[in-house]
Amino acid sequence: MKVLVTGAGGFLGLHVVERLLAHGYNDIRCTLRDRAKAEGLLDVSKAYGAPQLEFCYGNLRSKADCARAVDGISLIFHLAAGLKGSAAELFADSVVVSRNLLEAVEAREGMPLRNTRVVLVSSFGVYGVVPLGRGAQIDEQIPMESHPELRDTYSQSKLRQEQLFWDYQRKDGFELVVLRPGVIYGPGGGAFSNRVGLQIGPTFFHMGGDNLLPLSYVVNCAEAIVVAGTHPDASGQVYNVHDDDLPTAVEYLRAYKKQVKQIRSVRLPYFATRMLASSLESYHRRSMGQLPAIITRYKAAAAWGGNRFSNAKLQSLGWRQLVPTSEAMATTFQYLRQQDTKQ
Amino acid sequence: MRTVPPVGEGMSLKIAIIGCGKIADAHVEEIRKIPFVQLVAVCDLEPIMAEQLAMRFSVSRWYSDVAQMLDVEKPDVLHITTPPQSHLSLTRQAVATGCHVFLEKPVALRHCDTEAIVASVVAGRRKLCVNYWPNFEAPALELRRLFESGVLGSAVHVESFYGYDLAGEYGMALKRDPNHWVHRLPGKLFQNVLDHILNKITPFLDDEQPLIRAIAYQGDANRADEVPGQLLDELRVTLHGAHTSAYATFSCHARPVGHCLRVYGTKNTAHVDFMARTVVLERKQALPSAIGRLVPSFLTAKDYMRQGMKNVGRFSRSQFHYFDGMRTLLTDFYLSIERDTEPPIAYREILRVSAMMDDIFQQVYPEARS
Numbered sequence: 001m002k003v004l005v006t007g008a009g010g011f012l013g014l015h016v017v018e019r020l021l022a023h024g025y026n027d028i029r030c031t032l033r034d035r036a037k038a039e040g041l042l043d044v045s046k047a048y049g050a051p052q053l054e055f056c057y058g059n060l061r062s063k064a065d066c067a068r069a070v071d072g073i074s075l076i077f078h079l080a081a082g083l084k085g086s087a088a089e090l091f092a093d094s095v096v097v098s099r100n101l102l103e104a105v106e107a108r109e110g111m112p113l114r115n116t117r118v119v120l121v122s123s124f125g126v127y128g129v130v131p132l133g134r135g136a137q138i139d140e141q142i143p144m145e146s147h148p149e150l151r152d153t154y155s156q157s158k159l160r161q162e163q164l165f166w167d168y169q170r171k172d173g174f175e176l177v178v179l180r181p182g183v184i185y186g187p188g189g190g191a192f193s194n195r196v197g198l199q200i201g202p203t204f205f206h207m208g209g210d211n212l213l214p215l216s217y218v219v220n221c222a223e224a225i226v227v228a229g230t231h232p233d234a235s236g237q238v239y240n241v242h243d244d245d246l247p248t249a250v251e252y253l254r255a256y257k258k259q260v261k262q263i264r265s266v267r268l269p270y271f272a273t274r275m276l277a278s279s280l281e282s283y284h285r286r287s288m289g290q291l292p293a294i295i296t297r298y299k300a301a302a303a304w305g306g307n308r309f310s311n312a313k314l315q316s317l318g319w320r321q322l323v324p325t326s327e328a329m330a331t332t333f334q335y336l337r338q339q340d341t342k343q
Numbered sequence: 344m345r346t347v348p349p350v351g352e353g354m355s356l357k358i359a360i361i362g363c364g365k366i367a368d369a370h371v372e373e374i375r376k377i378p379f380v381q382l383v384a385v386c387d388l389e390p391i392m393a394e395q396l397a398m399r400f401s402v403s404r405w406y407s408d409v410a411q412m413l414d415v416e417k418p419d420v421l422h423i424t425t426p427p428q429s430h431l432s433l434t435r436q437a438v439a440t441g442c443h444v445f446l447e448k449p450v451a452l453r454h455c456d457t458e459a460i461v462a463s464v465v466a467g468r469r470k471l472c473v474n475y476w477p478n479f480e481a482p483a484l485e486l487r488r489l490f491e492s493g494v495l496g497s498a499v500h501v502e503s504f505y506g507y508d509l510a511g512e513y514g515m516a517l518k519r520d521p522n523h524w525v526h527r528l529p530g531k532l533f534q535n536v537l538d539h540i541l542n543k544i545t546p547f548l549d550d551e552q553p554l555i556r557a558i559a560y561q562g563d564a565n566r567a568d569e570v571p572g573q574l575l576d577e578l579r580v581t582l583h584g585a586h587t588s589a590y591a592t593f594s595c596h597a598r599p600v601g602h603c604l605r606v607y608g609t610k611n612t613a614h615v616d617f618m619a620r621t622v623v624l625e626r627k628q629a630l631p632s633a634i635g636r637l638v639p640s641f642l643t644a645k646d647y648m649r650q651g652m653k654n655v656g657r658f659s660r661s662q663f664h665y666f667d668g669m670r671t672l673l674t675d676f677y678l679s680i681e682r683d684t685e686p687p688i689a690y691r692e693i694l695r696v697s698a699m700m701d702d703i704f705q706q707v708y709p710e711a712r713s
Contacts, residue, residue: 033519059520086365086512091395099391149398156399160391287661288376 002027004073006060006101007080009037011188012121015222016077017053018044023226026051031069031080033059060097066104074111076101077119077229081161087153094157095164102168117175119229122162124182124214124240125155130301134270137308138214140180140238150298175235177228182214182242182309184221186328187335191256194303196249197265198294204265207273208249211306214242215252217328220321227319239314245325246309252329259333261340273300354379354681359418359442361409361433362425363387363396365513366447370422371400373670380420380677386412409433413440420445420680426524427534431456431463438467443680445673446473448538450697452529457697461690470686472676473693475542476669477602481657482615482622482650483668486606487546494624495608498547501589502607505540506600507532509576514595517574526574530704533559533578533593537703540591541696543604550584555699557581559707562596580703620663621650 003020007013008030014037020028021044030041030053038055045051058065060080070076078101082093098120105116127138128145136142144163148156162178169176183193192199195213197206216224224241228234247255250267257263268276277295284293311319323331358380360367367385374382382402387393390407397405406412413421413436421437423430424447431451434444444464450473451457464471477483489495508514517523517532528534559575576595582588602617612625623646628635657663664670675687 059522061520062522085515087368087395087399088363088365088392089512089516091391092389095391095395096389149401153399156395160395288664289372290658290661290664 001025001075002029002054002073004029004031004069004076006031006069006076006078008032008041009034010079011186012184012218012222012225013079014040014044014188015186015218016079016225017041019219019222019226020077021045021048021051023230025226025230027054028052029054029056029069029073031056031058031060031065033057060100061092063100063104066097066100067107070101070104070108072111074116075119075229076105076117077121077225079121079225081121082157083154087156090153090157091160094161098161098164102164102172105174106168106172113172113174117177117229117235118165118169119177119179119225120162120165121225122178122180122238123155123158124180125151126159126162126180129305129307130298132305132307134306135308137310138240139310140240140313147298150296151302152299155302169236177231177234177236178238179225179228179241180238181216181221181224182240184216184218186218186332189218189332191260191336192253196253197268202264204253204263206249206253206265206267207270207300207304208253209267209269209304209306210248210250211304212246212309213249213252214240214307214309215246215325215328216242217321217323217325217332219323220328223322224314224319227317228314231317234317237313239317240309240311241314242309242311243325243328244311244321247325247329255329256333256336259330260336270300270304270306273304354677356380356419356677356680357383357416358420358422359383359412359416360385360396360422360424361387361412362423362447363389363392364424365516367396367422367424368400369666369669370424370445370447371396371402372664373666373673374422375400376670377674377677383418384412384416409436413437413442418442420677423447427451427528428524431460434460434471435463438463438469441467441469443470443676444472445676446471448474449528449530449534449700450538450693454694454697454701457694461694465690470676470680471690471693472672472686472688473538474669474672475538475688476666476672477539477617478542478668479672479675479687480617480620480668481653481662482617482620483543483604484671485622486604486613486615489613489622489624490547490606490608494611495606495613496610498587498606498608500607501544501547501587502592502605503540503543503589504592504594504601504603504605505536506597506602507536507576507593507595508600509595511600529708530700531708532574532576532595533707534700534704536593537578537591537700538696539602540593541699542692544582544589544591545692545695545699547606548582548584548587548589550587551695553589553699554583555580555702555706557703557706562594575707578703578707582699619650620654620657621647623647623650 003025009032045053056069060066082090126144127142145159148159196208228239277297277300281296384404385396385402386406386409393405421442422445423433427449437444517525525535557580559578562577578593580591604615606613615622679686
């Protein structure tokens with residue numbers, strides 16, 4: 001069976017392709033915007049004999065490129081998404097691209113939709129965590145965000161993307177599996193999630209404190225996507241994706257300082273973060289946006305409210321963490337240290 | 344005692360936007376700061392884009408069909424923030440339904456289209472304004488006052504510099520997408536920014552057809568693969584009029600990314616920094632010898648201090664937003680509609696800038712004209 005991986009050239013995509021190969025899927029079509037990314041995928045595939053990697057170059061904002069990508073495919077891993085840029089770009093790269101892909105799936109002739117499975121990589125950002133209060137456990141039963149306008153633009157775009165997939169699934173009846181990773185990290189990724197804090201000028205404002213970080217090492221995350229995406233019982237289900245032994249934000253920051261480099265950081269307790277958010281929000285409103293409302297009370301509650309997390313549902317499918325967190329963090333920090341030295 | 348009514352009192356213009364890409368955010372933000380107008384709806388051919396803009400800014404209605412929006416909402420002003428390929432047809436459609444038009448730059452693909460846009464607005468007895476917002480920033484307005492009051496004397500030479508960061512938000516959008524509409528413009532990347540460079544020169548260079556010489560090149564050969572196609576990213580233009588000359592620079596590689604204007608006058612020279620929002624004068628020195636060389640730096644320092652304090656004042660009055668000039672321009676345009684006066688930017692200026700751009704692109708991308 002030929003499998004499609006969109007966004008295969010990305011940070012996560014490369015590992016998903018590797019895990020698919022490890023699970024015996026050796027006929028994979030990879031969509032790539034950047035031709036140079038094919039080389040990394042070919043390198044990864046060398047360890048698995050002579051798999052058939054097909055590269056489908058293009059931009060999924062184009063309906064024609066989407067049609068080419070899904071042609072003859074019955075298992076689709078949709079990873080392509082906007083990660084940065086303006087709100088318009090995030091929506092174009094996450095939501096418009098998804099709609100194009102789903103329309104292309106619908107439009108195929110001779111491919112019954114009921115025999116097609118689509119695996120969406122969504123995000124923790126879609127959960128409506130604010131009304132739950134501090135300390136609440138985030139599992140798959142938590143409703144999706146009901147006030148997207150109050151969230152950051154990345155969460156807004158991921159929320160709309162996932163809603164779109166459920167709408168099309170109800171209409172078309174294909175199998176849909178949704179994975180919601182927490183913070184994906186690893187070599188090639190960034191150093192800090194907002195859940196740890198924000199770098200503002202020369203100072204890192206550490207708001208995460210003792211909150212658990214829902215880290216998902218990129219290899220473990222990719223394994224989860226493949227395990228759930230290919231499991232016969234996963235259709236119509238949502239799975240949280242994070243590792244088992246989660247550090248707190250302050251533990252992560254300390255380890256970073258020890259293993260990568262010393263940075264100047266100021267710890268803001270949650271009440272102080274809320275006060276700061278309240279002041280910024282008020283000034284933003286009064287000044288009609290002269291300073292951006294990068295922190296609002298709502299965003300602060302979503303990012304730093306402090307939650308517990310459960311990946312029990314994912315584990316029930318047989319997923320196991322391949323790389324322990326201590327090893328994953330050490331590998332990531334080694335990469336970050338090398339990057340820092342290069343700069 | 345007589346009281347002066349607030350600007351725009353009694354007005355209630357209905358505004359709509361077609362085109363919900365990145366720049367539409369700035370339009371929405373600035374429109375919402377103007378108390379006497381109301382943003383009634385937004386529209387984009389791609390419904391997801393219209394929906395996201397409406398959701399993020401709590402705009403009550405969104406459309407994916409501009410004809411339907413114009414028919415149902417009957418806006419007084421349509422902001423056109425689509426790529427320039429559609430500006431002419433959308434302007435005609437807007438004017439046909441009685442709308443005034445606020446147009447995002449670049450105005451059109453070619454000068455003949457700009458002429459058609461202006462003709463369509465004039466024939467329909469509507470008003471047109473193009474988003475030349477930096478010219479309505481406080482320092483630009485101060486420069487205009489200095490020039491008009493004769494402080495600079497006559498303009499001898501003008502230098503307009505515009506830096507661009509290809510690694511920035513807008514630049515990355517071009518680099519990521521080889522099908523981005525900017526790559527399909529006759530003047531490619533230059534066409535998307537050249538209005539902002541030339542429209543600062545035209546007030547000082549009054550010739551209808553100045554002599555123009557343009558050269559363009561790729562600033563860093565190592566970056567060739569990063570940007571699709573033959574995207575040139577450095578542009579130098581000289582313009583010679585009967586009495587004034589000018590030099591326009593567009594650079595993707597000069598750092599820091601600057602945006603400034605220098606006007607050399609027969610009496611004094613002025614330097615406007617659009618990033619730092621300052622305007623300083625370099626005065627003719629009357630003091631002799633070494634004293635004459637000692638004093639000017641203190642005068643310049645004093646000018647910068649004065650400008651810094653002015654900016655503190657603007658900040659404290661919440662008039663220091665990135666697009667503050669756009670708010671001023673929009674306010675002036677809306678008032679010109681309400682009072683039926685001349686719009687803030689003369690159509691002749693728009694046409695002259697457009698004609699110059701055509702000339703420049705003909706020289707740097709001759710193949711695009713065939």
